[in-house]
Amino acid sequence: MTYPSTSLDDRDRQILSELQTDGRLTNAELAERVHLSASACLRRVNLLMESGLVAGAHLVLDQQEAGFEGTAYVSITLDSQDRARLDAFEAKVRHVAQIQECYLLAGQSDYLMRVIFRDMADLERLHSEVLTRLPGVVRVQSQLTLRTVKRTTRVPV
Numbered sequence: 001m002t003y004p005s006t007s008l009d010d011r012d013r014q015i016l017s018e019l020q021t022d023g024r025l026t027n028a029e030l031a032e033r034v035h036l037s038a039s040a041c042l043r044r045v046n047l048l049m050e051s052g053l054v055a056g057a058h059l060v061l062d063q064q065e066a067g068f069e070g071t072a073y074v075s076i077t078l079d080s081q082d083r084a085r086l087d088a089f090e091a092k093v094r095h096v097a098q099i100q101e102c103y104l105l106a107g108q109s110d111y112l113m114r115v116i117f118r119d120m121a122d123l124e125r126l127h128s129e130v131l132t133r134l135p136g137v138v139r140v141q142s143q144l145t146l147r148t149v150k151r152t153t154r155v156p157v
Contacts, residue, residue, distance in 0.1 A: 008157060011036065015044055016053075016157045023057050060153065068098075068116040070123060070144065074131060075109035077139035086110075088135040098126055109141070 008016075014034045018025060025033070031041035048054055063071070078085055086104070089111070093102050101114040115131075117123040123142075131140050 012044060012048060013157045015041070016048065019045075019057075020154045020157075063116055067118055069119060070117045071148070072115050072117065072123060072142045072144050074113045074115055074143075075139075075141040076111040076113065076131070076134070076137055077108075077141075078110045078136040079138045080136060081110060085136045089137075092134050096130055098130075109139075 011034060015030065018030055018033050027042050027045070028038050030045070031038045034041060036044070076089075078089060090102070090104075093099055093111075093113070098115050098117060099113050100116055103112045104110065105112055115123075115126060117126055123144075127140060127142065131137065
């Protein structure tokens with residue numbers, strides 16, 4: 001079941017906003033913030049969860065505190081864009097924990113990834129032992145970030 005954002009009312013949007021800010025809120029705390037009874041709030045949250053609009057709830061770790069000091073954005077070019085090559089590449093990417101995001105592109109490169117690394121030696125290892133050995137890779141181009149200005153998982157509702 002899908003829940004188109006056009007069918008959300010102001011209360012649903014408020015619930016989603018509060019939960020995106022702090023997913024650890026108890027139902028009682030959430031109900032108080034959105035001015036609903038606990039039972040009405042829980043009913044709405046359950047409907048939102050069941051609708052498919054909520055993709056999941058998870059804990060977000062501090063990357064640096066977890067020992068990953070750096071982030072790189074990596075453009076990947078493959079030798080072919082046939083479906084079998086793309087499928088083989090994507091299947092391997094899903095199993096590399098340091099690849100945090102991967103997008104198929106329309107443009108000069110075939111994929112864009114966000115990868116995290118512990119230090120420059122780890123990035124070099126990741127580049128030479130992992131990224132360049134993925135199926136069909138002919139070019140890897142990395143850009144290193146200096147500082148994170150904004151990073152969010154919030155979707156405007």
